[in-house]
Amino acid sequence: MKLFLSSEGVPHADLLKGLLRNGVEKPRVALINNAQDPYPEEKAKERGENLSKLFDSLGFEPVEVDLREYVANGEELAAELRTCQLVWCAGGNSFWLRYVMRTSGFDRIIKDLLEEGIVYGGWSAGIVVAGPSMHPIELMDDPNKAPSIIFEGLGLMDYFVWPHWGTEKYRHLQPEGEEQMKALPYECKKLRDGEVLIVENGATRFLPV
Numbered sequence: 001m002k003l004f005l006s007s008e009g010v011p012h013a014d015l016l017k018g019l020l021r022n023g024v025e026k027p028r029v030a031l032i033n034n035a036q037d038p039y040p041e042e043k044a045k046e047r048g049e050n051l052s053k054l055f056d057s058l059g060f061e062p063v064e065v066d067l068r069e070y071v072a073n074g075e076e077l078a079a080e081l082r083t084c085q086l087v088w089c090a091g092g093n094s095f096w097l098r099y100v101m102r103t104s105g106f107d108r109i110i111k112d113l114l115e116e117g118i119v120y121g122g123w124s125a126g127i128v129v130a131g132p133s134m135h136p137i138e139l140m141d142d143p144n145k146a147p148s149i150i151f152e153g154l155g156l157m158d159y160f161v162w163p164h165w166g167t168e169k170y171r172h173l174q175p176e177g178e179e180q181m182k183a184l185p186y187e188c189k190k191l192r193d194g195e196v197l198i199v200e201n202g203a204t205r206f207l208p209v
Contacts, residue, residue, distance in 0.1 A: 001114045001115065001199065001200075001202075002114070002117075002120070002158070002198075002199065002201070003119070003198070003200075004019060004119060004120070004121035004122075004196065004198055005121070005123075005127040005198070006121070006122070006123040006127065007123060007124065007163040007165070007191035007192055007193045007195055008124060008193040008194070009123060009193070010054065010121075010123075010162070011194050011195075011196050011207070012053075012057045012196055012207055012209075013098075015032065015207070016119075016121060017059070019198070019200065020086060020119055021085060021117040021118075023087065024085060026060065027060055027061065027084075027085040028060070028062075028063055028084040029060045029061065029086040029087075029088050029177055030065045030080070030081050030087045030127075030157060030209045031048070031051050031055065031062050031063065031064050031088050031090065032065050032066075032087065032089045032090065032097075033048040033051055033066075033090050033092070033104070034066065034067050034089075034092075034100045035057045035091055035092025035093050035094065035097040035124070035125035035126065036048065036098065037068070037092070037100070038062075038093050038096045038146075047090070048064065051090050052064065052165075055088070056183070057109065057122050057138055063078075063083070063084060065080060066085075068100055068103075068104070071104060073104070073105065074104065074105020074106070074108055075105075077106060078102055078105075081109075082113065082118070086118065086120075086121055086194075087110070087120050089121075089122035089126030089127075089129070090123060090124070091122075091123050092125050093144055093145045094128040094137050094140075095134065095138075095142070095143045095146040095149060095150070096107070096145050096146045097126070098129045098134060098146070099146040099149075100145060101129065102150055107154055107201075110154060111154075111156070114156070120156060123163065124164065127163060127191070128153075128160075128161065128163065129153055130153060130154050130156040130157060130161070131155070131161060131183075131185050131186070132153050132155055132157075132158055132159070133151055133153050133186065134150070134151045134160075135151060135180070136162075136176075136180035136184070137160075139176060139180070140162075140164075140170055140178055145199040146167065156199075157185035157199060157204075158186060158187070159186055159188060160181070160184070160187070160189070161188075161190075161191055161197065162181070162188060162189070163191050163193075164175060164191075164192075164193055165190035165191055165192050166192050166193075167192075167193060178185070192209060194208075194209035195207060195208055
């Protein structure tokens with residue numbers, strides 16, 4: 001199982017490519033931008049376009065995958081994702097992203113895809129959903145943005161990651177976040193923008209800014 005967990009953006013893109021199988025010259029990446037769904041359509045569209053441009057500039061072949069198009073159709077979704085070497089989940093509202101992962105069947109197929117050699121990566125909301133639970137990200141993201149609130153994470157790793165640690169926008173949340181994370185029954189890690197966690201076959205590497 002290989003994971004590339006970023007607070008913001010795609011730092012160390014060369015190391016990300018090094019995780020991918022088959023040595024494809026221009027690997028396909030499935031871009032999942034659904035964490036932007038609760039926000040104004042034009043803004044979400046712009047961020048999706050910027051996401052595609054970013055990965056294209058890094059030498060990937062971006063493929064936009066909208067989980068809303070695969071409601072209760074996990075098999076079709078899995079077939080689409082198997083055409084890619086990397087699945088990338090971008091930022092936005094973590095609870096909405098987790099909700100569409102449930103309704104599309106993404107949360108039931110992702111571990112099988114990882115076992116087959118596909119890499120999971122993401123930033124912000126895309127890494128929050130990957131742990132054992134969403135607590136305490138409700139301090140940062142509004143759970144009520146999602147039609148159904150799901151706190152259970154994907155369980156791709158056994159710790160929670162709080163992104164954007166230390167940024168001005170969220171600094172006022174940190175004292176309460178610290179207290180809540182200390183009380184949780186699982187490990188919590190903090191990532192600053194520019195920092196990355198790489199998980200490969202059970203080993204975790206931390207790459208500072």
